[in-house]
Amino acid sequence: MVPKSEIKTLLEGDTNTKYFHLVANGKHRKTRIFQLEQEEGIICGEAELKKYITKYYKTLFGPSERSMVSMDESSINDIPQVSLLENEMLTEMFTGAEVKEAIFQMEHNKAQGPDGFPLEFYQVFWFLIKDDLMTLFQEFHIGTLPIHSLNFGNIILLPKTNDPSKIQQYRPICLLNVSLRFLLRFLQIELQK
Numbered sequence: 001m002v003p004k005s006e007i008k009t010l011l012e013g014d015t016n017t018k019y020f021h022l023v024a025n026g027k028h029r030k031t032r033i034f035q036l037e038q039e040e041g042i043i044c045g046e047a048e049l050k051k052y053i054t055k056y057y058k059t060l061f062g063p064s065e066r067s068m069v070s071m072d073e074s075s076i077n078d079i080p081q082v083s084l085l086e087n088e089m090l091t092e093m094f095t096g097a098e099v100k101e102a103i104f105q106m107e108h109n110k111a112q113g114p115d116g117f118p119l120e121f122y123q124v125f126w127f128l129i130k131d132d133l134m135t136l137f138q139e140f141h142i143g144t145l146p147i148h149s150l151n152f153g154n155i156i157l158l159p160k161t162n163d164p165s166k167i168q169q170y171r172p173i174c175l176l177n178v179s180l181r182f183l184l185r186f187l188q189i190e191l192q193k
Contacts, residue, residue, distance in 0.1 A: 033157065037165045053157070056167050094137040094186070096130060102186040103133075113177040114154050122178060133182070140183055150180040 035044035036052065043052045082090065103122055112118045122129065139145035157170035164170055 033170075035165075036167055038167065053167060057172065093141055094134070096134055098189075099133060099137055099182075099186060100126065100130070102189050103182055105189070106181070106185055111156075111173075111175050113175040113181075114152065115177045115179065117178050119178055119181075122182075133179075136179060137183070137186070147180075150177050150183075153177070 033049055033053075035042055036049065037043075038052070040052075043049055103119075103126070106119050108120060110119060122133070136145065140147075153174040153176045155172050155174050157172055159169060160171055161169050
């Protein structure tokens with residue numbers, strides 16, 4: 001026997017009803033941070049929360065330090081050099097089979113990035129979008145792909161507890177665009193060869 005709550009969800013779950021809006025707003029409330037209790041007191045309001053959370057993580061991770069490491073590119077005697085044959089292999093254009101292999105080896109059920117597409121979308125619709133993906137890889141290869149337009153992410157705070165009230169009870173994760181993850185995965189596979 002199916003419980004009454006499941007029947008109501010099946011019948012009214014996706015229709016534009018009061019029930020649908022209550023469920024949708026409930027999910028929205030669970031994913032929002034309305035206030036944080038900190039030593040400074042209670043912090044609330046979207047602008048104040050953004051300012052506090054940004055300051056907290058900047059302090060936690062610290063300022064970037066200047067590196068004192070430098071490389072002397074004129075000293076190459078003790079470094080093995082790439083042969084002409086190896087260089088040709090490394091600079092070859094990407095093939096469709098290689099790109100497809102990299103995409104289909106990636107792990108499923110990962111969070112989608114700012115582009116809104118999960119990995120499974122690219123795998124299921126490979127036959128429709130493979131030409132667009134190959135264009136992406138070709139532009140990357142010749143250096144005309146604007147990486148900065150792909151290389152950004154959304155930082156999301158995931159609660160570590162059921163009812164978090166402090167910033168320390170959240171775990172930050174960064175969601176990257178899937179197309180950038182394709183390039184990274186492909187390069188990882190190539191380096192393992």
